Amino acid sequence: MTRSAPLDRDIVAVRRFNRFYTREVGVLRKTFLGTPWSLGEMRVLFEIAQNDVTATDIAHMLDLDIAYLSRLLSRLEKQKLITRKPSIKDRRQYHLGLTASGLAALDLANERQRAQTAATLRCLSVTERKQLTAAMATIEKLLDAKSNQVT
Amino acid sequence: MTRSAPLDRDIVAVRRFNRFYTREVGVLRKTFLGTPWSLGEMRVLFEIAQNDVTATDIAHMLDLDIAYLSRLLSRLEKQKLITRKPSIKDRRQYHLGLTASGLAALDLANERQRAQTAATLRCLSVTERKQLTAAMATIEKLLDAKSNQVT
């Protein structure tokens, strides 16, 4: 298999960045930024906050196993972070909603994440921040266009 | 708490990129690109391939719990991917090494990752690829400088 040298170099560069960035972002792996909740719980709370969703909706959006999600939701309900109201239209479904505690948990996580990002950015000058966000926009644009082509 | 509007915009931009990129990279979460091994197993195999390492070395490099690692290594040994030779100098230690199968597994993962990256890049023009890698280099440079300041 013959490879073009410049493409090879680019592949190496991209893989290098992937490793770098997963390490960079990976801080929030275990407990979510010092909150008592995990990243998974947070993502589920976030989806529930968006709109009127069911378990199946969330499973699709977050690519979670429905069985795992069912137990996760039970736990969240036991912790009084969410409510499950049986649907009237379809009695197999439950409409999920946040409680006040659930909303507060989400707000806390949001603020923690904001603060962490802010701490990072404060070490940069205005010019550097502009460079950073421009570079991020460039990557998003190029990779998004790519995945549209693939799909 | 008063916030500068430009900083606020940058924070939003960075968090947006974080979500974007974790989604982008997140494909390799469960099984590693269709190989029968997990990301964790691959990372361990990768470290073992580097040089003459012990369990403690790997635990430090990958920030893994030594107990978890011990079991993971047992599993890899049972699968004939690695060897554990007792050290002569220090009889508490084991020198870890890859078997032929282990090396093959690593090669396969490597090639899969390469192929995936290549597929992404092939959708871009040479100019776009240059823009992409330049943007990645910019981000690495800015964020690495940042974390050096913090530390």
Add this chain to the structure above:
DNA sequence: GCTTATAGTTGACTTTGTCAAGCATAAAGA
């Protein structure tokens, strides 16, 4: 009404990950 599809639960299981206790060996100090 019968069949099939869908929403969700439950049981059984593996993997990931953490913590504490324990064993053997090595290193340091008396």
Add this chain to the structure above:
DNA sequence: TCTTTATGCTTGACAAAGTCAACTATAAGC
């Protein structure tokens, strides 16, 4: 040399994450 302490690794016990198959209840198509 003998004791103490530190180190490398294993094991037990546990919780959370995640998968798969079986199951119940309801909905929808024919």
